[in-house]
């Protein structure tokens with residue numbers, strides 16, 4: 001598998017630090033409002049990368065944070081007259097609902113910055129001791145120039161940065177030794193949330209949060225660090241400086257960045273006001289359509305949001321769903337028994353779609369080509385499966401479509417069909433219970449099914465069921 005690494009500006013062979021295991025950190029949202037579909041892009045594309053690595057057999061430890069202390073959260077709290085914690089908790093809960101609706105798997109750990117202050121105090125103290133940070137009147141700054149490799153991720157030259165940054169100096173910042181220095185800890189302002197520290201009652205800077213959470217949940221060296229491309233500088237550059245100076249080790253092996261989701265070719269962002277929330281989109285579309293839309297482009301390319309592209313994605317998704325639904329109907333009447341010789345001869349072709357799919361995903365997660373491989377498989381299903389196909393063959397083709405779609409996080413089986421599978425599992429369990437003469441359990445299952453509106457009929461050919 002090859003991945004494009006922002007650090008080296010090359011596609012590289014992916015070799016995790018520990019064979020078979022992947023540690024991955026994705027910068028999460030600042031929670032002061034509903035997430036917009038620009039924020040949803042890294043969630044969907046890196047969830048897909050995770051699913052693919054799991055499909056390849058890796059055990060993925062996936063950490064994604066919530067930034068729950070920030071100027072914008074505080075401003076919103078003041079506006080509503082509630083605590084900052086109330087705002088962040090509300091929007092973390094809403095964000096988790098959106099993620100579930102987009103079929104984004106929950107992270108192995110979702111740390112929150114406010115729960116990790118002790119680790120931040122420790123890392124800042126360590127950086128001060130090592131001479132990489134200094135305290136001026138309660139504000140602690142990172143001594144950027146002391147880290148000789150600063151700029152290696154964003155491929156920026158320190159002197160260019162210095163001249164560029166000079167104009168950005170704002171009042172109160174002239175206490176810094178150098179305009180390039182950035183904040184690790186800042187004193188509270190009146191009414192703001194704060195924590196005790198030996199420098200001031202205050203709160204951490206944004207960059208230190210991720211360095212600390214990545215270290216705590218994944219270790220000092222990690223495989224993949226990811227986020228939107230706007231985070232390359234300064235956020236990720238600063239994370240590298242903090243982590244590498246503190247731990248004395250390279251921080252992340254591979255740095256992955258998604259391109260922007262644009263609208264009218266401008267970055268969708270809260271500050272520009274040109275955004276749609278995931279919630280708004282969910283009122284018009286099944287969010288699987290949004291997922292399909294995101295996967296139709298390479299994750300590093302800019303992607304322009306439009307009604308036309310959403311409609312095209314809706315059609316694409318329907319094409320796959322229709323194929324699966326047709327196979328399901330064929331399966332109901334398909335003859336049992338072993339596959340025919342002709343069907344067996346088609347199995348290598350059936351496998352070839354997965355090989356194509358994997359080859360696309362192995363090439364820096366080329367989801368657009370992976371989706372094309374699924375379409376080829378759908379065409380194969382539509383032409384190679386018919387009323388005379390054996391159940392074993394129909395099932396094999398259907399399973400393959402469902403499996404590959406699932407690697408992309410696309411749900412192609414309708415709720416009703418999923419329910420069917422659930423019912424059949426329960427019926428099997430009831431049969432097993434009866435065989436074991438556990439009639440109490442068997443009756444309990446019959447009642448449970450009845451509650452779902454399912455009526456069982458014991459016939460000579462076995463158990464049949466119908467909806468009441």
Ligand code: AMP
Pocket residue numbers: 027028029030037038039040041042227228229230231258259260261262267268269
């Ligand atoms: P924020 O809450 O702004 O820190 O953003 C959370 C994540 O969403 C970060 O990884 C950002 O890079 C990403 N992001 C924000 N806006 C966009 C956009 N328009 N397109 C793609 N990614 C974005």
Ligand code: ZN
Pocket residue numbers: 026027028210235
């Ligand atoms: Zn981060």
